[in-house]
Amino acid sequence: MTDRTLKDRAAIVGVGATPxxxxxxxxxxxxxDLAIKATLAALDDAGLGVDDVDGFALYxxxxxxxxxxxxxxxxxxxxxxxxxxxxxGGSAGSVGLAAAGVATGMADVVVSLMTLQQANMRFGAxxxxxxxxxxxxxxxxxxxxxxxxxxxxxxxxxxxFAMLVQRHMHLYGTTRExxxxxxxxxxxxxxxxxxxxxxxxxxxxxxxxxxxxxxPFCLYDYCMECDGAVAVVTTTPxxxxxxxxxxxxxxxxxQGGAGRWGQAMTWxxxxxxxxxTSGHRPIAKDLYAMAGVGPADVDVALLYDxxxxxxxxxxxxxxxxxxxxxxxxxxxxxxxWPDGGLPLNTHGGNLSEAYIIGMTHVKEAVEQLRGTAVNxxxxxxxxxxxxxxxxxxxxxxxLHR
Amino acid sequence: xSTQLPSTTGLLPPEFVAFTASPATEPFWDAARxxxxxxxxxxxxxxxxxxxxxFCWNCRSLDVEWIEHDGAGxxxxxxxxxxxxxxxxxxxxxxxxGVVELPGTNGCRLIGDVIGCxxxxxxxxxxxxxxxxxxxxxxxxxxxxxx
Numbered sequence: 117m118t119d120r121t122l123k124d125r126a127a128i129v130g131v132g133a134t135p136x137x138x139x140x141x142x143x144x145x146x147x148x149d150l151a152i153k154a155t156l157a158a159l160d161d162a163g164l165g166v167d168d169v170d171g172f173a174l175y176x177x178x179x180x181x182x183x184x185x186x187x188x189x190x191x192x193x194x195x196x197x198x199x200x201x202x203x204x205g206g207s208a209g210s211v212g213l214a215a216a217g218v219a220t221g222m223a224d225v226v227v228s229l230m231t232l233q234q235a236n237m238r239f240g241a242x243x244x245x246x247x248x249x250x251x252x253x254x255x256x257x258x259x260x261x262x263x264x265x266x267x268x269x270x271x272x273x274x275x276x277f278a279m280l281v282q283r284h285m286h287l288y289g290t291t292r293e294x295x296x297x298x299x300x301x302x303x304x305x306x307x308x309x310x311x312x313x314x315x316x317x318x319x320x321x322x323x324x325x326x327x328x329x330x331x332p333f334c335l336y337d338y339c340m341e342c343d344g345a346v347a348v349v350t351t352t353p354x355x356x357x358x359x360x361x362x363x364x365x366x367x368x369x370x371q372g373g374a375g376r377w378g379q380a381m382t383w384x385x386x387x388x389x390x391x392x393t394s395g396h397r398p399i400a401k402d403l404y405a406m407a408g409v410g411p412a413d414v415d416v417a418l419l420y421d422x423x424x425x426x427x428x429x430x431x432x433x434x435x436x437x438x439x440x441x442x443x444x445x446x447x448x449x450x451x452x453w454p455d456g457g458l459p460l461n462t463h464g465g466n467l468s469e470a471y472i473i474g475m476t477h478v479k480e481a482v483e484q485l486r487g488t489a490v491n492x493x494x495x496x497x498x499x500x501x502x503x504x505x506x507x508x509x510x511x512x513x514x515l516h517r
Numbered sequence: 518x519s520t521q522l523p524s525t526t527g528l529l530p531p532e533f534v535a536f537t538a539s540p541a542t543e544p545f546w547d548a549a550r551x552x553x554x555x556x557x558x559x560x561x562x563x564x565x566x567x568x569x570x571x572f573c574w575n576c577r578s579l580d581v582e583w584i585e586h587d588g589a590g591x592x593x594x595x596x597x598x599x600x601x602x603x604x605x606x607x608x609x610x611x612x613x614x615g616v617v618e619l620p621g622t623n624g625c626r627l628i629g630d631v632i633g634c635x636x637x638x639x640x641x642x643x644x645x646x647x648x649x650x651x652x653x654x655x656x657x658x659x660x661x662x663x664x
Contacts, residue, residue, distance in 0.1 A: 241602045260539040264568045267657040268614045268628045269529040269598060269606070278596035279616060286594075286641040331597040376574070383568055384594070384616045384626050391594070 123406055126215035127356035127363035128515065130164065130349035131479040132157025136313055136470030139234040142343035148188060151180040151231040154345035155189065162349045163360035164225060171196030171223030173214035173350075175206030175473075175503075180231050196223035200371060200511070205504025207420065207474025209511025212369025214350035224351060230475040231345040239471075240341050243382065244271040264383045274338055274423060275330040276381055277505065281425030282332055284392040288440030290428060292332060296323040297446040298424035298460075299336040299467060305453050306464025309490045313340060314468040337424040339466035346475035348482070364485045367498070367516050368407035370399045373508035381507055394429035394505040399512045403500075404435075407514040411435040414514075415496040416484050417451075417458055418477035421465040426505045431458075434500065434512075453491050462491040474503045478513070485517040527612040528630050528659065530605070531652040542569045544583050549656045552649045555583040556622055567625040588647025589663060590617040593626060597636045611636050615660050617645055629658040638662075 134142075134153045142150060159165060169191050172182040182197040196217040200206030207230065214226035238244075243256045243266065258266065270276060284290050299318060306312035318336060326335040356363035377395045380386045386395075404410055411434055419430045428442035436458055437445035445451075451460035463469050463480035470476055481499035483489040489496075497517055504510030536546050541557075545568075548555040557569045561578035572579060595615040601607035615631040618624060631639055632648070644663040649656040 238602070244603050258535045258537040260537055260542040261568045261570075263535050263537050265628050267529065267534050268630050268659070269533065269612045270614050270628060271533075272602045274602070275596050275598060275614065279594040279614075282596060283594040283641065327600060328597070329600040329602070331599065333596075384628055385567065388624055 121406055122212065122215050122219055122369050123367055123408070124353060124365050125219035126350050126366045127353050128211065128348055128350050128366070128478075128482050129356045129359045129361065129363055130158040130160070130162025131347070131482045132159070132161050133346040133472070133476070133479060134344045136311060136472065137343040138313060139238070139341035139343060142233055143235055147179045147231050147233045148184065150233060150343070150345035151185060151229060152189060154231070154347040155227055155229060158227065158347035158349045161360065164349065166190055167192055168225045169227055170194060171214065171217050171226035173198050173210050173217060173226050173228045175200040175210040175230070176202045176204070179233065180229070196226060200509055202509045203506050204420070204422070204473040205506035205508065205510040206371065207503035207511065208478060208501045208513040209369070209371035209503055209509055211348055211350060211478055211513055212366070212371055212511060214348070215366040215369055218350055218352050224355065226350045228348045228350065229345065230473045232472055233343045234341050235343070238341060240274065240338070241272045243273070261379070262382060272330065274333055277423045277426055278330045278333050279384055280392055280429065281423070284425065284429060285332060287392055288443065290443040292324070294428060294443035294446055295332065295337050295424040296320060298421070298427045298451070299323055301452045302421065302461050302465045303468045305462050305491050306468030309464055309469060312464045312469040313342065314464065333423060333425065339422045339471040342471045344470055344472050346472045346479055348475065348478050361486055362517060364482045364515050364517060366513065367409065368403040368514035369512070370402035370406070371509040371511035373398055373510050377508055379507040392429065394426055394433045395508070395510050396430055396433040396502060396505065396512065399502075399510055400434045403512045403514050409498060409514065413498050414458065414500045416462060416481070416493045416499045417460045418463070418481050418499060418501045419460060420474045420477065420502045420504055421461055421467050422471070424467065427460070429505070430502060453493065459493045462489060462493065477501050481513070481515050485515055527609055527636070528632060528650055529612060530609055533606070534652045534657055536655050541571045545569050546655055548583070549649065549658065552656060554586045554588040554627070554647055554658060556586050556619065556625055557581045558584045565622040565625045567622070567627065586619055586622065588619065588627065588658065590619050590645060592616070592631070592639070592641055592643040592645055593618045594641060595631060595639055597639065613639050615639070615645065617660060627658055629660050631660045633661040
């Protein structure tokens with residue numbers, strides 16, 4: 117079976133990003149400007165040049181395509197170009213795809229990239245049709261399936277995930293205090309980093325006096341809407357050894373999810389046993405099996421945090437605590453940096469650093485494993501990175517130094 | 518019974534309602550126009566499916582029968598929308614969007630606004646009745662508390 121694993125067959129050697137911006141503030145740069153700045157920064161970080169790149173592994177919702185990107189960058193020859201289907205759930209998976217490209221010899225140096233610019237769109241209402249009256253900001257197509265949700269007013273991801281968390285609260289006694297712990301601990305990490313858009317502490321009072329958006333989520337349960345780009349460079353372990361930084365190896369990569377999770381999140385059709393979950397259980401199982409480790413081996417968790425409550429559900433699905441126990445798990449301080457047993461989103465996450473659809477989590481994992489993170493977890497050896505909860509694919513990566 | 522509702526009860530404004538349909542979903546909306554809830558059931562293996570789809574997800578059969586359902590069920594989950602991420606919805610908030618599991622349909626769920634009650638009283642497990650919200654081109658399901 118060894119030839120059918122990605123374990124230790126690829127390494128991340130470079131990460132780079134543009135500054136992060138509030139929605140619309142990256143103008144007059146174009147999405148291509150942002151993409152190229154991040155790519156060049158990641159290549160520089162690796163000690164590689166544009167001429168070394170021969171592959172791209174992107175994910176859904178990417179607003180630049182290999183075709184123009186390769187042309188504008190002046191890539192000599194593209195040998196591998198692939199994109200995950202779906203949306204934001206593919207962030208970690210895009211690096212898995214890059215690893216698959218280099219491990220199979222289809223490419224030597226692959227760039228994974230997210231470029232996000234929301235001047236003319238709002239991810240916060242990404243299911244709202246043009247008829248919603250927000251001009252270009254709302255542009256979801258109406259589909260025969262989707263009207264079963266939109267005809268009741270479900271048009272925003274936050275409203276949909278609120279349903280899952282509401283049921284989790286009902287089943288297990290999870291409370292808003294538990295959601296607040298995710299928001300506040302993540303903010304505490306963010307404010308120590310100059311790159312973070314959120315620079316002020318979030319108090320318990322701030323959290324509980326914030327306006328409700330879609331119950332049980334209040335303002336601070338939501339990530340931000342941002343602009344920016346983050347790029348990640350993956351190559352073979354052999355090549356990685358001669359580059360600027362110590363390699364960060366891919367131990368495990370998985371993407372997908374249950375077929376009946378599928379797109380059911382948009383119409384709440386997931387089977388009962390999956391409803392109050394993050395949809396990540398199949399990914400966790402595959403990741404740990406490939407890497408040959410378990411949750412107790414993870415030193416730092418970079419979990420996709422578009423909504424606080426979905427972090428709780430991932431903690432359960434990745435086995436850091438039992439099903440239904442994520443509330444008490446976080447209440448005990450487990451996810452806090454530096455003293456918790458499982459420091460979480462040490463970069464400030466989508467909630468408080470910047471929302472670049474999960475790629476900041478990959479960047480942070482690499483910095484943690486290099487030992488250069490701002491909020492360094494001492495001697496971090498293994499990092500977990502996730503993409504999604506979302507319609508499938510959701511994805512995960514286990515990385516080690 | 519058609520529903521006359523002031524805008525303050527938290528129903529989605531009619532301009533947001535769409536009847537985008539495919540041959541697989543058309544019978545649902547045709548029945549809705551007559552205030553009848555129908556749920557497609559596979560005539561081969563008996564599995565219900567919602568939203569309607571051409572194939573049965575359990576056995577891939579194309580054979581379907583449309584089973585009438587009274588729409589009474591318990592609230593499975595919900596969210597109270599309090600902030601108008603879509604600005605033109607501000608006047609009708611709060612809207613309570615409910616997910617109701619339809620008894621006897623292997624777990625099929627229907628989404629609709631929960632009306633005729635205080636948003637603070639809404640809770641999972643709450644018994645609900647089906648009602649219909651009429652707009653120009655058809656009717657959409659909504660729910661009211663069941664005594």
